[in-house]
Amino acid sequence: MKLSRILSNQNGISRRQANLLLAAGRVRIDGEICQDGGLDISRFREVCIDLEVIQRAEPAYYLMLNKPAGYLSATEDPVHPTVLDLIEPALRHHLHIGGRLDRASTGLLILSSDGLWTRRLTEPRVKIPKVYRVTTAYPICPDTADRFAEGIWFNYEQLRTSPARLEQLGSNEARLTIYEGRYHQVKRMFHAVGNRVISLHRERMGDLLLDPTLSFGGYRPLTAAEISSVN
Ligand code: URA
Numbered sequence: 685m686k687l688s689r690i691l692s693n694q695n696g697i698s699r700r701q702a703n704l705l706l707a708a709g710r711v712r713i714d715g716e717i718c719q720d721g722g723l724d725i726s727r728f729r730e731v732c733i734d735l736e737v738i739q740r741a742e743p744a745y746y747l748m749l750n751k752p753a754g755y756l757s758a759t760e761d762p763v764h765p766t767v768l769d770l771i772e773p774a775l776r777h778h779l780h781i782g783g784r785l786d787r788a789s790t791g792l793l794i795l796s797s798d799g800l801w802t803r804r805l806t807e808p809r810v811k812i813p814k815v816y817r818v819t820t821a822y823p824i825c826p827d828t829a830d831r832f833a834e835g836i837w838f839n840y841e842q843l844r845t846s847p848a849r850l851e852q853l854g855s856n857e858a859r860l861t862i863y864e865g866r867y868h869q870v871k872r873m874f875h876a877v878g879n880r881v882i883s884l885h886r887e888r889m890g891d892l893l894l895d896p897t898l899s900f901g902g903y904r905p906l907t908a909a910e911i912s913s914v915n
């Protein structure tokens with residue numbers, strides 16, 4: 685919500701008075717004077733007029749999980765276990781998923797209570813690189829890297845995927861970087877070149893790297909630097 689709106693939502697403060705308070709430097713966001721009423725302020729930040737707190741900061745959660753195979757990237761499901769079943773109960777109802785993985789896929793999954801932040805992480809316009817380690821059923825053809833770099837035509841969406849980078853690691857193994865997150869994107873790209881994905885493990889999203897100390901099903905809070913790398 686815009687800061688001027690937060691201020692004028694308080695009983696007895698008019699729009700004009702809110703502007704005067706801002707101009708006089710009497711409004712603080714997380715302790716810092718702020719004079720820009722047009723700023724978007726999330727519910728995770730504290731707003732004060734002088735010493736009076738008029739918006740208390742809600743706790744924000746930012747977690748990385750090493751997703752095991754067999755768990756759905758969903759908050760609830762009548763049949764399959766979901767990734768939220770891996771998270772301590774007190775946190776579960778605050779969280780949503782920032783960039784899903786298929787049930788069989790493993791690796792880096794981000795969970796947060798901050799919707800604006802996860803939107804920045806997953807916004808297709810921003811083109812954050814997502815890095816996957818892929819094992820395939822058949823040897824990867826020599827022209828696959830060029831075909832992925834040119835983009836693969838997706839008939840259903842009537843679009844060509846953004847140029848992707850394939851680094852071959854073995855005859856049936858590669859590291860693939862894509863810059864969008866379409867439905868079953870990696871599987872469909874390999875299918876389009878006559879191959880089939882056997883296993884898919886996400887190693888990275890932008891500057892967020894899967895912590896190698898996390899075993900499957902393990903999770904940890906993101907550091908302040910990791911949180912602010914998504915902007
Ligand atoms: N692409 C896929 O096909 N599956 C995933 O889980 C992630 C990307």
